[in-house]
Amino acid sequence: MNRTSRTVKLTRPLFMAVAAxxxxxxxxxxxxxxxxxxxxxxxxxxxxxxxPTLDNYRAAVEDGGLGAAFLNSAIVTxxxxxxxxxxxxxxxxFCARMPGRVGWAVFGVLVAGLAxxxxxxxxxxxxxxxxxxxxxxxxxxxxxxxxxxxxxAVFILGGFLRTVPDELYEAAELDGASPLRAFRSLAxxxxxxxxxxxxxxxxxxxxxxxxYPLLFVRSQENRTLPLALLDFQGEFLTRYPLLFAGVVIAxxxxxxxxxxxxxxxxxxxxxxxxxx
Amino acid sequence: xxxxxxxxxRRTARALWFFPVPALALYLFFFVYPVLQAxxxxxxxxDGYSADYADVGLRNFTRLATGDDTFANAVGNNLKLTxxxxxxxxxxxxxxxxWLVRTTRASTLLRAVFFLPTVLSSVSVAFVWRFVYxxxxxxxxxxxxxxxxxxxxxxxxxxxxxxxxWLALTQVWFHAGxxxxxxxxGLQAIPKELYEAAELDGAGRFARFxxxxxxxxxxxxxxxxxxxxxxxxxxxxxxLGLSGNPPNPALDILSTRIYTTFSxxxxxYAAAQSLVFMALxxxxxxxxxxxxxxxxx
Numbered sequence: 242m243n244r245t246s247r248t249v250k251l252t253r254p255l256f257m258a259v260a261a262x263x264x265x266x267x268x269x270x271x272x273x274x275x276x277x278x279x280x281x282x283x284x285x286x287x288x289x290x291x292x293p294t295l296d297n298y299r300a301a302v303e304d305g306g307l308g309a310a311f312l313n314s315a316i317v318t319x320x321x322x323x324x325x326x327x328x329x330x331x332x333x334x335f336c337a338r339m340p341g342r343v344g345w346a347v348f349g350v351l352v353a354g355l356a357x358x359x360x361x362x363x364x365x366x367x368x369x370x371x372x373x374x375x376x377x378x379x380x381x382x383x384x385x386x387x388x389x390x391x392x393x394a395v396f397i398l399g400g401f402l403r404t405v406p407d408e409l410y411e412a413a414e415l416d417g418a419s420p421l422r423a424f425r426s427l428a429x430x431x432x433x434x435x436x437x438x439x440x441x442x443x444x445x446x447x448x449x450x451x452x453y454p455l456l457f458v459r460s461q462e463n464r465t466l467p468l469a470l471l472d473f474q475g476e477f478l479t480r481y482p483l484l485f486a487g488v489v490i491a492x493x494x495x496x497x498x499x500x501x502x503x504x505x506x507x508x509x510x511x512x513x514x515x516x517x
Numbered sequence: 518x519x520x521x522x523x524x525x526x527r528r529t530a531r532a533l534w535f536f537p538v539p540a541l542a543l544y545l546f547f548f549v550y551p552v553l554q555a556x557x558x559x560x561x562x563x564d565g566y567s568a569d570y571a572d573v574g575l576r577n578f579t580r581l582a583t584g585d586d587t588f589a590n591a592v593g594n595n596l597k598l599t600x601x602x603x604x605x606x607x608x609x610x611x612x613x614x615x616w617l618v619r620t621t622r623a624s625t626l627l628r629a630v631f632f633l634p635t636v637l638s639s640v641s642v643a644f645v646w647r648f649v650y651x652x653x654x655x656x657x658x659x660x661x662x663x664x665x666x667x668x669x670x671x672x673x674x675x676x677x678x679x680x681x682x683w684l685a686l687t688q689v690w691f692h693a694g695x696x697x698x699x700x701x702x703g704l705q706a707i708p709k710e711l712y713e714a715a716e717l718d719g720a721g722r723f724a725r726f727x728x729x730x731x732x733x734x735x736x737x738x739x740x741x742x743x744x745x746x747x748x749x750x751x752x753x754x755x756x757l758g759l760s761g762n763p764p765n766p767a768l769d770i771l772s773t774r775i776y777t778t779f780s781x782x783x784x785x786y787a788a789a790q791s792l793v794f795m796a797l798x799x800x801x802x803x804x805x806x807x808x809x810x811x812x813x814x
Contacts, residue, residue, distance in 0.1 A: 253616055260613070261630050263690065267645050268633070270656055274648075283654040332540035335533055347537050354548060358751060360772050361795040364558055364779055364788045365551035368565070388548040391540060420533045449638035451754040455776075467754065470640045474647075474761060481648050488641040499636045503629060510635060511698050 274485040282481055297486035305476070305483070307490050309462060310469035315494075317379050317465055318447040321386035325443050326436060328387070329394035330402075334424050336395075337402035338410065348399055354392035359452060367456055376457040382465065385457070386447045394439050397512050401435035402428060434505075441502065441509035448495055466491045558788035565784040577789035588790065590766060591774035592797075594681050598770060599749040599801065601685040606745050607738065609689060610696030615730070617697070618704045628701070631694035639691070643758020646687045650674050650759075674759060677767035684759065684768055688752055696741045703737025704730070739809050743802055750798050771797070 266287065274282045275297050276290035302308045336348040366385065367376065375381030405428060413423045429436070454468040464472070470487045477483045499506045559577055563570035581588045613631055617624040634642065649656040650673035658670045674680045707730065715725045753772040760768045763777045771794045778787040 256612075257616065257627060261627060264630055264634060264694075267649055267656060270648070271645050283659075286648075286656050286659055328540040328543060332537040335536035338533060347541070351537075351540060351544060354544070356799065357548075357552060358747070358772075358795055358798055360751070360753075360775050361791045362548060362551040362555055363775070363791065364784050365554035366547070367779070368554075368784070369547070369551055384543065384547055388543050391544055391548075395540065420536065424536070445636060449640075449754075451638075451640055451757070452776075455757075456779075467638050467640045470638075470644070471757060471762070474644070474758070479651070481651075484644045484647070488637075488644050492637050492641050495636045495638075496633075499633070506636070507632060507698055510695055511702065 271485045271488055274482050275489050277482055279480060279482055297482040298490070300483050301473075301486040301490060305473055305487060306461065306464065306469055307466065307487060310464045310466045311490065313379060313463060314448060314466040317382045317386065318444060320379070320383040321390070321447045322440055322443045324383060325387045325390050325394050326440060329391055329439070330398050330429070330432075330436065331424070333395050333398040333402050334420075334428055336399050337405070338420070348395065351395045352392050352399075354388075355396065359389055363452070363456055370457060377459045377463055378457075379463060381457055382453055385453045386450060389453075390443050390446050394443060397439045397442070398432065398435055401432045405431050437502075437505050438509045438512050441498070441506050442512060444498070445495060445510060555788045555792060558785050559792055561785040563785045564782045566782070570785065573785070577786050578793070580786070581790055581793060587766070587769070587777075588774060591769045591771050594768065595750060595770040597681050598685050598688070598752065599746055601682060602688050602749040603742055603745045603805075605685065605689045606693050606696055607741050609693045610741055611700050611734070611738070613693065613697040614700030614704055618701050628694075628697070631697055633694065634691050635695040637691075639752075639754030640758040642687065642691050643755050646690075647759060650683060674765070674768065677765075680765065680767040684752070684756065685749075687759065688749060688755060691755070692745070692748060696745065699741050699744075700734065700737050703734045707733045735809065739806065742805050742809060746801055746805060747798060750794070 270286045273288070273290055274286070276293035276295070277297075278294065281291065332347065332351060336344045336351075338344070339347070370376045370381050370385065373381075375384065409427060409431075410423055413427050418427075449467060450465075451467040451471060454465045455471070458464055458468060470491050473484055473487050560572055560574060561570045562573050562577075617628050617631075637645075647655075652658060652670075652672040652675055655673075657673070661667060661669050671679075673683045711729050711733070712725060715729050720728065750770070751772055752770060753776065756764050756768050756770055756773050763769075763780070764773050769777075771790075775787055775790045775794060778790055
């Protein structure tokens, strides 16, 4: 065995251990911190809480209004994910089934949005939603989240739908199936893994979105979690245990889904990255 | 017989035309139309609420190109952030992927650990790192004191010369694991025979990387670089969470600048800024694509 490979053999575990600590330690400090008082956090940030308290969670929900924000986020996310999946899979089905240039043209138009960053349109979008009375409303957030994530969803689902062989559809047509039947009972079951992947990607995007709530929402009762959390820094400045409780409440649903559906989760976020 | 069949086909095709209508309607009305309107707004001095406004031609664009220090500052910060994050995140993502590409129990666990930050929201990550960087008793300074390296203690985000690099570190912590996954997929697609052949030819570890791994992982590298670039331009939530709203000038990047201009009711000017922002991302992405093509040939 030569010298380089021995050095590599030692560097690798050392590097991995340090890198894992850099990822895990801050998160551990946060989780422990939610059960501590501020002086205790500063005294021993890495130690487990000596006399755990739930006061921080109580304050985050009661003073910080995270309960209502959690509910709003759940409504907006569920609405946007379902609406996006529905309209995107219908459109992607059209693109895959329509022979020739028309299918590709529609696909091209819908996917072109991938090249346009959300910030490019915020000013006219704000004006448009405001005129329609949709700025300070959860419905407005559902709609804007839907159009923002639509290109990615069409891109992922379109890729999968094109892999369904034409013969399957032709057989269904010969049996007299309408396009809607073919879509519902043939295409959708076949692309279920793609729907899961896309759904998880949309879930993370919509749940974590800050830009549009920040632009659109004015009243306290329409705030989503990221927005309510952002308001913490003004209200509670350096009351870290309280900020941390907010972090845990806002992250819990995503982390739980991540732990339960790890494979689909990684696939979903990676598909979101690979689209470009 | 054949005529009824083609008749049915035509009917079938007609029903199919309705499928893309909801998506196209939402997308054209709530996204494409506003993007086009941004062009129109960018040529005015509209403040967002007055009934009338003046056409100012290209004055918004000349202003942001020549007479706006806050915009120039944001461009500078953004470029520093992008270059740092792209280099660090690509290198780290590839290194982690190379070391974790083989599936063992330990590597599966480590992959899950490194991916974990990606699922958190930017505001959450920002709050975690506010405490890490807090100069008075924050995590980094406490750890440095505990191991006797007091001299390395710093004010981090409080130092305007280096703040943007601490922001870059947070961004890399946030998304390096996601890029590792893209690289792992790329590495797994490289045929093992190529490595065996290289080894038979006497290629060492470095030569195998240089002549097999690096050129063949290039498609993954291109994805990682492009995605990381766009991410660093959109680090909006992270900046607001770390630095408050409006952000500390040392951390102001293009997306936060556009938002601040918008919040100050300069709608026409903000629209001009967002168009420049869009063009800049397209330009940087194109330059990169060329550079990667050349470097991996």
